[in-house]
Amino acid sequence: MxxxxxxxxxxxxxxxxxxxxxxxxxxxxxxxxGLVVGAGEICSIVGxxxxxxxxxxxxxxxxxxxxxxxxxxxxxxxxxFGRWNxxxxxPQLPPEAVSRFPxxxxxLVSAFQGAGARGRRLSRAERRERSLDALGRVGMDAHASxxxxxxxxxxxxxxxxxxxxVNGPGLLVLDEPxxxxxxxxxxxxxxxxxxxxxxRRLTVLLVTHDQRVxxxxxxxxxxxxxxxxxxxxx
Amino acid sequence: xxxxxxxxxxxxAGLLLGAVIPLVGMTVVQRRxxxxxxxxxxxxxxxxxxxxxxxxxxxxxxxxxxxxxxxxIEGVRRRAREQSELAVAIILxxxxxxxxxxxxxxxxxxxxxxxxxxxxxxMSDDEVATIVVVCAVxxxxxxxxxxxxxxxxxxxxxxxxxxVPVGAVNLAFMMVVALVVAVASRTVGSLIVSSMMVVPVACxxxxxxxxxxxxxxxxxxxxxxxxLGLVASYYLGLRPGGTIVLMxxxxxxxxxxxxxxxxxA
Numbered sequence: 410m411x412x413x414x415x416x417x418x419x420x421x422x423x424x425x426x427x428x429x430x431x432x433x434x435x436x437x438x439x440x441x442x443g444l445v446v447g448a449g450e451i452c453s454i455v456g457x458x459x460x461x462x463x464x465x466x467x468x469x470x471x472x473x474x475x476x477x478x479x480x481x482x483x484x485x486x487x488x489x490f491g492r493w494n495x496x497x498x499x500p501q502l503p504p505e506a507v508s509r510f511p512x513x514x515x516x517l518v519s520a521f522q523g524a525g526a527r528g529r530r531l532s533r534a535e536r537r538e539r540s541l542d543a544l545g546r547v548g549m550d551a552h553a554s555x556x557x558x559x560x561x562x563x564x565x566x567x568x569x570x571x572x573x574x575v576n577g578p579g580l581l582v583l584d585e586p587x588x589x590x591x592x593x594x595x596x597x598x599x600x601x602x603x604x605x606x607x608x609r610r611l612t613v614l615l616v617t618h619d620q621r622v623x624x625x626x627x628x629x630x631x632x633x634x635x636x637x638x639x640x641x642x643x
Numbered sequence: 644x645x646x647x648x649x650x651x652x653x654x655x656a657g658l659l660l661g662a663v664i665p666l667v668g669m670t671v672v673q674r675r676x677x678x679x680x681x682x683x684x685x686x687x688x689x690x691x692x693x694x695x696x697x698x699x700x701x702x703x704x705x706x707x708x709x710x711x712x713x714x715x716i717e718g719v720r721r722r723a724r725e726q727s728e729l730a731v732a733i734i735l736x737x738x739x740x741x742x743x744x745x746x747x748x749x750x751x752x753x754x755x756x757x758x759x760x761x762x763x764x765x766m767s768d769d770e771v772a773t774i775v776v777v778c779a780v781x782x783x784x785x786x787x788x789x790x791x792x793x794x795x796x797x798x799x800x801x802x803x804x805x806x807v808p809v810g811a812v813n814l815a816f817m818m819v820v821a822l823v824v825a826v827a828s829r830t831v832g833s834l835i836v837s838s839m840m841v842v843p844v845a846c847x848x849x850x851x852x853x854x855x856x857x858x859x860x861x862x863x864x865x866x867x868x869x870x871l872g873l874v875a876s877y878y879l880g881l882r883p884g885g886t887i888v889l890m891x892x893x894x895x896x897x898x899x900x901x902x903x904x905x906x907x908a
Contacts, residue, residue, distance in 0.1 A: 493806035511857035
């Protein structure tokens with residue numbers, strides 16, 4: 410079932426999957442998934458563990474290649490995509506992945522600056538200024554010089570959101586961004602995503618199993634079951 | 644001590660490798676591939692043995708074996724990332740097996756022994772020159788790829804969508820690791836080089852308050868361990884490779900203690 414969201418526009422949609430199949434080894438986990446997310450839309454993918462929702466997000470950003478079907482990112486094959494400044498991606502990250510990582514929040518956001526951007530390279534001062542600005546937008550500028558391994562789960566997710574937003578992307582892909590967060594952190598993160606979407610007409614592709622996140626962000630909701638999109642709700 | 648040319652060569656090689664091995668090791672440790680040093684050093688031992696049997700330069704044999712080993716590990720990592728630990732362990736086993744078999748054909752067993760535990764004080768000018776070139780290549784690669792390696796150390800998946808050509812960077816980095824391990828096997832020894840890839844990095848991680856500091860402190864710990872190890876081995880008549888590693892461990896204990904003191908203050 411191909412699911413079209415919103416009104417088609419002249420520009421290529423940020424995310425487009427046509428009859429996509431994907432297998433881990435011999436086991437096919439997606440069976441002909443179709444999905445188009447237009448500019449400025451919020452699309453949430455929900456489903457049980459193992460239903461294939463994260464795989465859809467990973468295919469959308471080219472992290473995985475489909476075994477059949479077509480994936481387009483802003484109208485281009487993700488394998489040959491070069492405009493990564495248009496894409497902000499926050500994949501799942503196990504807590505132990507940052508437990509030894511010796512970098513400050515500012516260093517991390519700075520490193521994501523200029524991803525795939527064409528044109529002149531930014532000076533160190535400009536990078537610092539823009540990184541601090543990105544951290545300020547997620548309310549983390551006061552923690553810029555703190556080590557990321559010392560941040561709480563909610564603070565770390567906000568820093569990762571700043572990394573994803575620092576280049577002013579047109580598409581934000583979030584894979585279970587509220588996993589392990591308490592209520593306050595979850596609400597703060599949802600509020601940040603909602604306000605960024607409203608300000609910049611940002612396209613958001615969200616993978617979640619948390620109904621409370623769906624309620625606070627709105628947009629379209631796709632239910633995935635056994636590797637198929639079985640329902641769409643607005 | 645410095646009036647002897649063998650000590651001058653040994654110090655130059657030791658200090659260079661002391662600075663460069665942890666610089667490479669920082670990325671290796673952050674990417675949870677600490678066993679790669681072990682695997683490649685054992686592969687290098689097989690290369691050394693092959694070189695000694697074949698009558699060619701043992702260091703050249705070590706370089707070839709390490710490059711082949713790193714290509715195998717990277718090949719498996721590309722096909723199945725979750726199998727990368729297994730790939731590292733298999734290369735380690737293959738290296739041990741090949742070295743064990745080939746050692747039976749080595750004409751002079753003591754020459755192989757010098758590569759197992761290092762022989763930094765018997766290096767020729769050409770060998771020191773090779774180390775200088777490899778260290779320069781490693782430092783330049785580390786500088787050119789610093790942003791990519793930093794992002795990949797944090798999260799390879801996010802790095803990919805930050806425009807990092809992950810496959811190419813991985814390959815280039817693995818080649819550099821292979822070269823560094825191969826030339827270091829002659830100095831600190833095949834069985835010890837992986838320790839120098841991890842222990843000084845642990846010192847840096849213990850004390851650093853940023854990525855830049857962690858890299859600098861790791862290299863500094865490596866340099867200090869090499870210098871102290873060489874001086875101690877000269878005056879106490881100890882084997883240099885093992886002494887360098889024990890100095891690195893001592894520095895790590897100092898780092899642990901100073902961090903604990905700082906917390907308590």
